[in-house]
Amino acid sequence: MTEIAKALTVAGTDPSGGAGIHADLKTFQEIGVYGMSVITSVVSQNTLGVKSFVDLELDFVESQFDAVYEDIPPDAVKSGMLSNPEVMALTARKMKEAGVANYVLDPVMIASSGHALISEDARVAVAKELLPLATVVTPNLPEAEALTNKTIKTVEDMKEAGRVLVEEYGANAALIKGGHYEGEADDFLYDGDTFEKFSAERFDTKHTHGSGCTYAAVITAGLANGKTLYDAVKDGKAYITAAISNPLNIGKGQGPTNHWGHRWSEIHSKEKA
Ligand SMILES: Nc1ncnc2c1ncn2[C@@H]1O[C@H](COP(=O)(O)OP(=O)(O)OP(=O)(O)O)[C@@H](O)[C@H]1O
Numbered sequence: 001m002t003e004i005a006k007a008l009t010v011a012g013t014d015p016s017g018g019a020g021i022h023a024d025l026k027t028f029q030e031i032g033v034y035g036m037s038v039i040t041s042v043v044s045q046n047t048l049g050v051k052s053f054v055d056l057e058l059d060f061v062e063s064q065f066d067a068v069y070e071d072i073p074p075d076a077v078k079s080g081m082l083s084n085p086e087v088m089a090l091t092a093r094k095m096k097e098a099g100v101a102n103y104v105l106d107p108v109m110i111a112s113s114g115h116a117l118i119s120e121d122a123r124v125a126v127a128k129e130l131l132p133l134a135t136v137v138t139p140n141l142p143e144a145e146a147l148t149n150k151t152i153k154t155v156e157d158m159k160e161a162g163r164v165l166v167e168e169y170g171a172n173a174a175l176i177k178g179g180h181y182e183g184e185a186d187d188f189l190y191d192g193d194t195f196e197k198f199s200a201e202r203f204d205t206k207h208t209h210g211s212g213c214t215y216a217a218v219i220t221a222g223l224a225n226g227k228t229l230y231d232a233v234k235d236g237k238a239y240i241t242a243a244i245s246n247p248l249n250i251g252k253g254q255g256p257t258n259h260w261g262h263r264w265s266e267i268h269s270k271e272k273a
């Protein structure tokens, strides 16, 4: 019988299907990993922005964790939108109880539309509770600035943020994403030892809603499949670049990335046949 790797996402929802839980499950499926979810917040949002969100009660979030773990323990876990310090502390406790070995921490703070998805005091909780548990933390530039309290203007600043997240806050590794930078779309992975650069051409598109979620989901799926962190990030970068460079052009605002992007030409050649 085929053994299939299993991955869990702990995050908020996106009814328009581009970010959060929806992006993660689509991505797990594309990579061939069995996807599961613990929903922390139900968010009313679309490609135009976030309207509002409701945080689920902590007991209920915990019950979802328990439902997953008593039945199908995942090989890797990703967390995205954890909107308050209490749900962060709960997630940290559940990770420790389960002895999670592969944990991708996407420190979601502000949606690309500009809406805050976590409270101010939650930033401190990310640093204190979650970073020491992370196999890798994947901040974009504003998140890296918020976590480290340092302004990031240069590549050297990006690297310094990676150093702080690993050496001062205790993450095993940090991937500082350059989507909000200028020039090429370059990301830097620091593992406490060396920096690796993952580079791609920057495409002129507004359709990047959920790109951070999708990228981190590929990394999670890779770790679930037993890949090294370097290889999981390399696959993630290739997948997100294909998802951004083959836009679906849907939605009235900042559209979703294309989760089939990595096999878009295959899909179209089948359509033509
Ligand atoms: N226009 C673009 N062209 C190519 N790659 C891009 C572009 N924008 C972002 N990326 C890449 O997409 C990935 C996600 O990066 P980004 O820094 O935008 O994360 P994020 O802000 O968390 O994403 P989001 O908030 O949109 O979900 C990174 O690998 C980044 O380099």
Ligand SMILES: Cc1ncc(COP(=O)(O)O)c(N)n1
Binding pocket: 011, 012, 013, 014, 019, 020, 021, 043, 045, 080, 081, 108, 110, 111, 112, 113, 208, 209, 210, 211, 212, 213
């Ligand atoms: C539930 C949830 N999680 C994460 C994001 C960030 O994605 P983006 O910055 O592309 O809006 C989001 N909008 N919604």
